[in-house]
Amino acid sequence: MALGEFEIIDRYFRDIGRRADVLLGVGDDAAVLAVPPGQRLVATVDTIVDGVHFPHGLAAEDVGWRALAVNLSDIAAMGALPAWATLSLSLPEADAVWLERFAAGLAELAVAHDVALVGGDTVRGPLVVTVQVLGLVESHRWLTRSGARPGDRICVSGSPGDAGAGLELIQRGGAQTPAMRTLVRRFARPEPRIALGRRLRTYASAAMDVSDGLLVDLGKLCAASGCGADLDLDALPISSALRHAVTDPSVRERHVLTGGDDYELLFTIGEPELAAWPDAAREPACTAIGRVTAAAGVRCLRAGVPVAIEPGGYDHFRAGGTQ
Amino acid sequence: MALGEFEIIDRYFRDIGRRADVLLGVGDDAAVLAVPPGQRLVATVDTIVDGVHFPHGLAAEDVGWRALAVNLSDIAAMGALPAWATLSLSLPEADAVWLERFAAGLAELAVAHDVALVGGDTVRGPLVVTVQVLGLVESHRWLTRSGARPGDRICVSGSPGDAGAGLELIQRGGAQTPAMRTLVRRFARPEPRIALGRRLRTYASAAMDVSDGLLVDLGKLCAASGCGADLDLDALPISSALRHAVTDPSVRERHVLTGGDDYELLFTIGEPELAAWPDAAREPACTAIGRVTAAAGVRCLRAGVPVAIEPGGYDHFRAGGTQ
Numbered sequence: 247m248a249l250g251e252f253e254i255i256d257r258y259f260r261d262i263g264r265r266a267d268v269l270l271g272v273g274d275d276a277a278v279l280a281v282p283p284g285q286r287l288v289a290t291v292d293t294i295v296d297g298v299h300f301p302h303g304l305a306a307e308d309v310g311w312r313a314l315a316v317n318l319s320d321i322a323a324m325g326a327l328p329a330w331a332t333l334s335l336s337l338p339e340a341d342a343v344w345l346e347r348f349a350a351g352l353a354e355l356a357v358a359h360d361v362a363l364v365g366g367d368t369v370r371g372p373l374v375v376t377v378q379v380l381g382l383v384e385s386h387r388w389l390t391r392s393g394a395r396p397g398d399r400i401c402v403s404g405s406p407g408d409a410g411a412g413l414e415l416i417q418r419g420g421a422q423t424p425a426m427r428t429l430v431r432r433f434a435r436p437e438p439r440i441a442l443g444r445r446l447r448t449y450a451s452a453a454m455d456v457s458d459g460l461l462v463d464l465g466k467l468c469a470a471s472g473c474g475a476d477l478d479l480d481a482l483p484i485s486s487a488l489r490h491a492v493t494d495p496s497v498r499e500r501h502v503l504t505g506g507d508d509y510e511l512l513f514t515i516g517e518p519e520l521a522a523w524p525d526a527a528r529e530p531a532c533t534a535i536g537r538v539t540a541a542a543g544v545r546c547l548r549a550g551v552p553v554a555i556e557p558g559g560y561d562h563f564r565a566g567g568t569q
Numbered sequence: 570m571a572l573g574e575f576e577i578i579d580r581y582f583r584d585i586g587r588r589a590d591v592l593l594g595v596g597d598d599a600a601v602l603a604v605p606p607g608q609r610l611v612a613t614v615d616t617i618v619d620g621v622h623f624p625h626g627l628a629a630e631d632v633g634w635r636a637l638a639v640n641l642s643d644i645a646a647m648g649a650l651p652a653w654a655t656l657s658l659s660l661p662e663a664d665a666v667w668l669e670r671f672a673a674g675l676a677e678l679a680v681a682h683d684v685a686l687v688g689g690d691t692v693r694g695p696l697v698v699t700v701q702v703l704g705l706v707e708s709h710r711w712l713t714r715s716g717a718r719p720g721d722r723i724c725v726s727g728s729p730g731d732a733g734a735g736l737e738l739i740q741r742g743g744a745q746t747p748a749m750r751t752l753v754r755r756f757a758r759p760e761p762r763i764a765l766g767r768r769l770r771t772y773a774s775a776a777m778d779v780s781d782g783l784l785v786d787l788g789k790l791c792a793a794s795g796c797g798a799d800l801d802l803d804a805l806p807i808s809s810a811l812r813h814a815v816t817d818p819s820v821r822e823r824h825v826l827t828g829g830d831d832y833e834l835l836f837t838i839g840e841p842e843l844a845a846w847p848d849a850a851r852e853p854a855c856t857a858i859g860r861v862t863a864a865a866g867v868r869c870l871r872a873g874v875p876v877a878i879e880p881g882g883y884d885h886f887r888a889g890g891t892q
Contacts, residue, residue, distance in 0.1 A: 269609065273793070274713050275646035275777050276613035278706070281604040286592060289687060290599035291655040291701060295694035323598035332614040334657075334699040364612060367699075371618035376657040376690075376699040378614060383601070390597050454598050470597070 254340060254368045258349040259333060263362035268330065277364035279330055281382065288381040288388070290320035296373035301416050306344045308434040309375065310351030316457065317379040318359060318438035319509035323455040325389040325447035326381035328440065330364045331356065336371035359440055389443065393452040394471035394514040400536040401520075403439055403510045405485035406460050408432040410505020411492060425490035432487075436509040442529065446513055449523045453513035459504040461555065463512055464536075465544050471514075477536040479503075479548045479555075503546075503555060514538050577663060577691045581672040582656060586685035591653065600687035602653055604705065611704040611711070613643035619696035624739050629667045631757040632698065633674030639780065640702040641682060641761035642832035646778040648712040648770035649704035651763065653687045654679065659694035682763055712766065716775040717794035717837040723859040724843075726762055726833045728808035729783050731755040733828020734815060748813035755810075759832040765852065769836055772846045776836035782827040784878065786835055787859075788867050794837075800859040802871045802878075826869075826878060837861055 260272045270278040281287055294313050296302055304312075314331060321328045333352070337344075356363060361379065394400075412421075412433035421427040439455075446453055452471055456463050461477070468475050482502045492498045510530075515523070520534070539545070546555045583595045593601040604610055617636050619625055627635075637654060644651045656675070660667075679686060684702065735744075735756035744750040762778075769776055775794055779786050784800070791798050805825045815821045836855075838846070843857070862868070869878045 270711075270713060274715070275643040276611045276649070276704070278647070278711055279610040279612060280708075281610050283606060285604075287602040287604050287610065287703075288599045289602060289653065289655060289703065291657050291688050291690050291699075293657040293659060293690050293692050293694075293699065295659055295692050298692060298694055320598040324601070326599070330612065332612060332701055334614050334616040336616055336618055336697050365614050365701075367614050367616050369616050369618050369621060371616075371621055371697055372695040374659050374694055374697045376614075376616065378655055378688075378701045380610075380612065380703075381599070385603075388593075388601055390593060392597070 254345060255366045258345050259363055259366045262353045263356045265362040268362050268364055271364050272366055284385050285382040286385050288321060288324050288326040288383050290317050291378040292316045293374060293376040306347035307351030310348040311355050311435055313375040313377045314352050314355045315436045315438050315509060317377045318440060319455040321379055321381040322439045322443035323389060323453050323511060324383060325443045326383035328359050328361045328379050328381045330380045331361050332365035332378045333363060334367045334376040336369045336374040338373060387447050389446060389450060389453040391452055391454045391467045391470035394467060394473055394538045395451055396473055396538050396540040398451050398514040398516050398538040399520050399534045400475055400514055400538060401532045401534050402512050403442055403532045404530040405483050406456050406508045406510050407502035407505040408485050408488055409436060409507035411488055411501045413507060425487040428487035429491055433507055438509060439511045442511055449519040450513040450515050453511055456508050456510045456512050458506045461503045461544060467512060468544060474539040474542045475536050475544045476539055477544055477546045479546055481535045483533040577668060578689045581668050582686055582689045585676045586679045588685040591685050591687055594687050595689055607708050608705040609708050611644060611647050611649040611706050613640050614701040615639045616697060616699040629670035630674030633671040634678050634758050636698040636700045637675050637678045638759045638761050638832060640700045641763060642778040644702055644704040645762045645766035646712060646776050646834060647706060648766045649706035651682050651684045651702050651704045653703045654684050655688035655701045656686060657690045657699040659692050659697040661696060710770050712769060712773060712776040714775055714777045714790045714793035717790060717796055717861045718774055719796055719861050719863040721774050721837040721839050721861040722843055722857045723798055723837055723861060724855045724857050725835050726765055726855045727853040728806050729779050729831045729833050730824035730828040731808050731811055732759060732830035734811055734824045736830060748810040751810035752814055756830055761832060762834045765834055772842040773836040773838050776834055779831050779833045779835050781829045784826045784867060790835060791867060797862040797865045798859050798867045799862055800867055800869045802869055804858045806856040
């Protein structure tokens with residue numbers, strides 16, 4: 247099926263999400279959007295490349311979902327609510343089946359978070375997907391990476407490491423057990439922690455999302471805050487799926503510390519705020535995994551004793567090849 | 570030189586443009602921006618791919634300039650003022666010299682239009698550049714493609730066709746004469762018509778930018794407005810450079826009608842508004858090239874007689890190969 251770029255936008259991407267604050271949507275030179283009084287605009291952009299950020303051949307629905315999810319995760323880390331998205335899709339050929347499935351995956355997540363797609367550009371080229379998400383946050387309070395203070399507790403949501411283990415399973419040829427399939431799904435369909443981010447505005451001193459690995463991202467949060475961290479390796483959350491699928495505890499720990507792609511929230515919180523935070527509002531479950539220190543650098547402790555850990559984490563230009 | 574992705578953003582893209590309304594810029598999970606009361610947000614995204622939208626080997630400064638320019642042109646077509654930009658850069662290797670020159674070209678245009686770069690993502694992959702620009706427009710008046718009415722005059726700014734001729738010269742090995750160098754520069758460094766777009770808010774009934782070719786873009790404007798057009802081929806503006814560099818009048822006409830990449834503004838305007846519009850406010854020069862009709866479709870007239878013209882224009886999925 248030969249599709250032109252204008253038909254692609256019109257057919258697959260015109261009607262993803264609808265919001266009353268979209269005054270002019272897809273189809274003109276630009277979109278016109280109404281920002282409510284008292285709100286700040288939050289903007290983020292992320293690109294995923296075939297064979298670099300996801301394995302070649304990943305289901306088109308999952309590519310669409312992930313392209314939006316990685317951006318929604320940044321919005322969550324700011325404590326904002328997502329509102330609008332734009333999409334730039336470079337793809338080798340106008341494959342109608344692939345496009346329909348890609349758009350379906352993207353739309354599924356967009357609708358779940360009331361995000362309207364307001365602009366798009368499709369070009370011929372290698373498979374590269376860039377999504378920008380615009381969100382809104384109350385003008386007086388948003389989260390940053392730079393607010394951590396010595397003595398704050400360090401927490402992480404959910405179970406980081408699952409997605410990285412899931413990616414390894416995909417690369418090794420697939421998942422044989424229910425636990426393995428859970429891990430693969432955690433890679434393919436990350437759940438942006440929007441609701442948690444909104445609640446953290448009240449309690450957390452700093453937040454970011456875990457995209458490059460817990461250890462390396464904690465290092466970034468500490469650097470932005472001008473402090474350090476003691477990380478308690480014994481406190482790391484290990485999901486039931488990871489426990490079942492990976493028998494070696496040291497491999498599990500490596501996944502939790504260095505696996506990227508989970509898009510959980512890493513945050514710091516003062517003792518009084520942690521005490522005041524109702525358990526019921528912690529969804530997904532959050533685990534205290536360490537404490538902010540005045541001394542710079544991230545120190546890993548096992549049974550209270552510092553141990554050396556290779557930080558890992560993924561850097562697209564430092565890494566030798568594709569992930 | 571081995572550069573990590575975080576160093577790339579930090580070194581080359583952190584300080585492009587500065588604005589007081591950037592409350593949080595490059596370096597956190599997302600940017601936080603202040604939209605002034607009474608303003609609407611205008612959002613657009615465009616992607617340029619090496620070998621598709623620009624010839625492989627185009628100077629890095631020009632790639633940077635063009636990546637921003639094609640987006641600013643969309644903002645101009647809305648009658649808005651640009652404010653903030655995000656950049657996603659996929660590139661095969663972290664080449665410090667290329668990056669520095671790319672950033673310099675982008676920064677040159679950003680500073681000229683007071684645009685702050687507020688977010689960036691650099692990934693390893695084929696050379697693909699996506700820029701999103703966010704602009705602001707007064708809440709009561711912006712331009713669209715859909716406001717043309719039968720009887721309106723059709724105008725275009727500057728001299729469309731120059732950039733397409735310039736691209737052909739680049740592909741054929743370069744420019745030998747001053748006229749040819751002018752055409753090449755028109756491709757490499759398009760000037761977004763921001764100031765003209767702002768003035769058109771008062772006078773024009775519809776506007777868009779010419780990115781895919783005058784004839785095909787006029788067809789889109791007419792379709793969006795539910796009308797048609799009579800285009801006067803004898804009235805088409807031909808630049809002095811195009812006249813000098815291309816001797817065959819039919820080739821010149823083809824460039825003007827089907828050459829993309831100029832990023833001039835195409836607009837419609839009622840007779841009273843055209844009469845009321847001061848000549849001094851028409852910078853660059855704008856040429857009346859036809860009239861909006863009630864009947865659908867674009868009709869080309871030579872000496873008042875309809876002639877058949879192959880519409881041309883570039884469609885990335887319909888075209889057989891790269892541009």
